[in-house]
Amino acid sequence: MLTLARRAAxxxxxxxxxxxxxxTSSAIHMSRLLSTLAILExxxxxxxxxxxxxxxxxxxxxxxxxxxxxxxNVSAAAEEAAKVxxxxxxxxxxxxxxxxxxxxxxAPLLVENIKKGSYTHVIGGHTAFGKNLLPRVAALLDxxxxxxxxxxxxxxxxxxxxxxGNAIATVESSDSIKVIxxxxxxxxxxxxxxxxxxxxxxxxxxxxxxxxxVSEDLAxxxxxxxxxxxxxxxxGRGLKSKEEFDKVMLPLxxxxxxAVGASRAAVDSGYADNSxxxxxxxKVVAPQLYMAVGISGAIQHLAGMKxxxxxxxxxxxxxxxxxxxxxxxLVGDLFEKVPELTQKVKSS
Amino acid sequence: xxxxRILVPIxxxxxxxxxxxxxxxxxxxxxxxxxxxxxxxxxxxxxxxVRIREKKRAPGGVEDICAISAGPAKxxxxxxxxxAMGADRGIHVEVKEGDDLEPLTVAKLLKKAAEEQKSNLxxxxxxxxxxxxxxxxxxxxxxxxxxxxxxxxKVEFGEGDSVTVTKEVDGGVETIRARLPMVITTDLRLNExxxxxxxxxxxxxxxxxxxxxxxxxxxxxxxxxKVLKVTEPAPREGGGKVEDVDGLIxxxxxxxxx
Numbered sequence: 001m002l003t004l005a006r007r008a009a010x011x012x013x014x015x016x017x018x019x020x021x022x023x024t025s026s027a028i029h030m031s032r033l034l035s036t037l038a039i040l041e042x043x044x045x046x047x048x049x050x051x052x053x054x055x056x057x058x059x060x061x062x063x064x065x066x067x068x069x070x071x072x073n074v075s076a077a078a079e080e081a082a083k084v085x086x087x088x089x090x091x092x093x094x095x096x097x098x099x100x101x102x103x104x105x106x107a108p109l110l111v112e113n114i115k116k117g118s119y120t121h122v123i124g125g126h127t128a129f130g131k132n133l134l135p136r137v138a139a140l141l142d143x144x145x146x147x148x149x150x151x152x153x154x155x156x157x158x159x160x161x162x163x164x165g166n167a168i169a170t171v172e173s174s175d176s177i178k179v180i181x182x183x184x185x186x187x188x189x190x191x192x193x194x195x196x197x198x199x200x201x202x203x204x205x206x207x208x209x210x211x212x213x214v215s216e217d218l219a220x221x222x223x224x225x226x227x228x229x230x231x232x233x234x235x236g237r238g239l240k241s242k243e244e245f246d247k248v249m250l251p252l253x254x255x256x257x258x259a260v261g262a263s264r265a266a267v268d269s270g271y272a273d274n275s276x277x278x279x280x281x282x283k284v285v286a287p288q289l290y291m292a293v294g295i296s297g298a299i300q301h302l303a304g305m306k307x308x309x310x311x312x313x314x315x316x317x318x319x320x321x322x323x324x325x326x327x328x329x330l331v332g333d334l335f336e337k338v339p340e341l342t343q344k345v346k347s348s
Numbered sequence: 349x350x351x352x353r354i355l356v357p358i359x360x361x362x363x364x365x366x367x368x369x370x371x372x373x374x375x376x377x378x379x380x381x382x383x384x385x386x387x388x389x390x391x392x393x394x395x396x397x398v399r400i401r402e403k404k405r406a407p408g409g410v411e412d413i414c415a416i417s418a419g420p421a422k423x424x425x426x427x428x429x430x431x432a433m434g435a436d437r438g439i440h441v442e443v444k445e446g447d448d449l450e451p452l453t454v455a456k457l458l459k460k461a462a463e464e465q466k467s468n469l470x471x472x473x474x475x476x477x478x479x480x481x482x483x484x485x486x487x488x489x490x491x492x493x494x495x496x497x498x499x500x501x502k503v504e505f506g507e508g509d510s511v512t513v514t515k516e517v518d519g520g521v522e523t524i525r526a527r528l529p530m531v532i533t534t535d536l537r538l539n540e541x542x543x544x545x546x547x548x549x550x551x552x553x554x555x556x557x558x559x560x561x562x563x564x565x566x567x568x569x570x571x572x573x574k575v576l577k578v579t580e581p582a583p584r585e586g587g588g589k590v591e592d593v594d595g596l597i598x599x600x601x602x603x604x605x606x
Contacts (some may be wrong), residue, residue: 102524103486104495128517132498135451135486144452144572147481157576162480163368167377170576211495211526214512218520227518231605256606264536274501274537275519280477281536283518289605299367306584310605312596318589327587328599340593345606348597 034063034155037091037114039124039134040081041101042069047077050228054123055084055190057182060152061121064088068202070109072096078199083192091117091202101129104209107136113202114141119177121155126181127227138179145179146171150186164280164303184227185286185307219273221260226276229259231289234278234305237265238294238315238334245271248338249293255345261285261305263295279304294334297322314338349408349509350528354397355467356415357458358390358430360423361478368478374577377478379446386426389473391433391541392534396503397471398434399539406505412436414465418457420445424557431552432544438557441565449569451479453562455487460565462492468529469511474499485533495526501537 038054040047047069058065067081070093078092091113098106110133114122122137124130126148138145151159153170158180162169226232233253239245245266253260262272264279278285280303290308295301297313297320305311306325313326314334323329330337362368363383371378386394394415401410415430417423418441427438441457443449449457462470475482489496497503497513501521504512509528514521516535544552562569590596600606 100522103489104526107490128499128515131482132486132496135483136490136496138483139452139455139487139490142452144450145481145483145487146573147483160480161581162578163362163377163478164480165581166368167370167578168581169578172574172576173572174574175572209495209526211524214523214525216517216520216522225519274516274521280480281474289600300364306581310600310603311584312600312605314596323589324586325584327603328596329586329589330591330593330596331589332592337593341596344593344597 034061034121035117035119036061036063036065036121036123037117037119038065038067039110039122039130040067040069040077041125041127041129042071042074042077045071045073045076047080049189050127050184050225051125052081052084052189052191053184053187054125054182055087056187057123057149057152058121059086059190060187061155063120066091066117066119067197068110068113070095070098070106070202072099080192082197082199083195084190084197085193085195087195087197089197090199092199093202093204095204095206097206100213101133102209102211102213103133103136104211105207106133107140108205108207110137111140112205114177116203122177122179124181126183130181134179134181141177141179143175143177143179144173145181146173147181149180149182164299165306166299166303183284185284219275223253224257224259226259226261226278227283227285229285230287231256231258232261232278232285232287232305232308233258233291233293234261234263234295235266235272235293236263236295237269239266239271242271244335248335252291252293252338252342252345255342256289258289258291263298263301292322292326293338295322296320297325349406349505349507350468351408351411352400352406352469353412353465353467354400354410354414355458355462355465355470356390356393356397356413356430356435357454357470357472357484358394358415358417358426359387359473359476360384360417360419360426361387361476364388364477370578370580374579375575376578384422386429387473387476389475389477389534389536392536392538393471393473394430394433394435395539395541396534400503400505401434407507412465414439414467416441416458416461418443418449418454418562427557428549428552429544431555432549433542437555439560440557441560441562443562443569447569450572451481451483452487452572453567453570454484455491457562457565457567458484458488459491460567462488470531472531472533474533474535485531489531492529492531495530496532497524497526497530498533499535500532501535503532503538
């Protein structure tokens with residue numbers, strides 16, 4: 001196993017520093033060479049496909065990769081995750097107290113399982129779930145988490161955007177356990193294959209807390225999920241009202257098979273739901289096509305979409321900053337141009 | 349219900365409207381001569397604390413609102429702002445300019461401060477707009493062993509120290525309930541922070557501002573992460589404009605996006 005892990009790591013990196021670090025490491029160090037626990041998300045027993053990108057990031061590190069899933073009824077999710085190529089083990093804890101991912105009990109659960117497995121790395125998504133949970137885990141382990149990682153250079157060097165993506169920092173962690181959250185759009189989700197990792201029961205410390213889950217209200221949508229959609233059409237203040245937003249943006253989204261996003265201005269004015277906000281404080285997306293309609297392009301908005309493959313913008317202000325990043329821009333009245341575009345996309 | 353003793357950690361950051369520039373040596377972002385202000389999410393924390401008192405939302409009342417900031421001497425400016433908004437007093441933990449603390453160190457500092465101040469509610473911003481880490485509140489809750497409610501858009505107080513918080517999550521909102529003491533982090537939708545009025549700014553100058561150091565809390569500025577380099581993101585070139593919708597469609601097809 002160790003040889004395999006080492007070979008995998010070498011093929012990933014192939015650097016001499018790695019070899020020299022092996023030569024100098026003690027036997028104790030060797031025994032805990034690179035093993036990663038990837039934290040998977042599930043809802044109602046369904047594995048969140050988006051969380052499988054933790055596997056992709058984990059495999060970049062080299063070494064053994066285990067997955068972790070906990071909740072009320074997670075056997076099917078564990079089996080699905082076990083099919084992913086290159087995964088050695090899935091740890092599952094079946095207990096309904098973990099279903100809603102309350103960090104007060106989920107963090108101690110993870111800490112116990114991380115300690116038991118002597119993992120060197122713990123990876124989760126920089127999602128609402130991961131952001132809520134992993135810093136608590138890191139603090140309990142006395143580790144300084146590295147958040148929203150967009151690239152892994154080696155087992156201790158990570159790249160992450162700071163200042164709303166206006167600067168990119170490369171940081172080296174000296175912690176014995178590296179807890180990191182990854183940006184979903186930077187690592188493609190692993191796809192379940194025909195492999196079968198072993199599935200084992202994890203330890204369940206059943207921690208106690210006064211916190212309880214009360215309810216949730218999730219926006220229902222038949223459209224693709226904003227965070228993972230290949231096309232996103234996004235509306236801003238220029239839409240003027242919720243009625244106009246729905247009338248102009250939704251048909252365009254339907255015609256393109258795109259997810260709908262919004263700028264903070266549109267969300268604050270009540271044109272669109274909070275969960276659709278793209279930007280530093282909302283979702284970070286990187287689709288094939290991002291179409292910004294009536295969005296000026298403030299830096300906080302750009303932080304959420306500037307890694308999109310192709311950016312198109314429709315805005316009546318020819319000097320709007322969005323045109324500085326757009327691959328293709330159209331200056332014009334969106335109430336005219338967007339319906340025309342919708343028609344032409346539909347009929348083509 | 350116990351009277352609330354609220355601790356509000358605030359951070360001085362480069363103003364949100366300023367486009368940060370990476371320094372020549374590629375070691376950090378240029379901060380000299382750049383406008384700084386209170387982290388926008390922390391303004392929401394101060395505002396929420398003051399509103400809880402003003403609107404008498406907590407059955408046990410609000411006994412104390414204490415703002416705390418760790419940073420260079422200039423961090424006192426944002427502590428004065430917090431006091432002008434309605435915080436009762438401030439604690440400034442002086443840290444050398446450029447000697448930033450990591451979230452884990454801040455969380456350890458705040459744990460000690462919360463214990464010393466006998467706080468039963470800590471309200472923090474969900475993230476600071478400089479480091480974008482989004483960790484401190486959760487780490488603090490973990491170290492204290494208190495419940496946490498992150499990305500709050502609504503906070504309500506009930507009987508028996510119960511607090512109900514609506515949180516923004518991916519795809520919608522989630523509501524949780526816990527008992528004091530607890531940690532809450534604020535999201536943008538929570539409220540709209542007020543501007544400090546001139547009379548309140550004058551009054552804030554008379555409020556108590558305690559000065560401390562990390563050593564007073566038995567801590568050192570321990571760095572677990574070494575910044576190897578800071579670079580500008582790859583520039584994105586605008587691809588120019590098209591005349592009409594047909595031009596837009598054909599350009600998108602050409603780029604393989606349609």
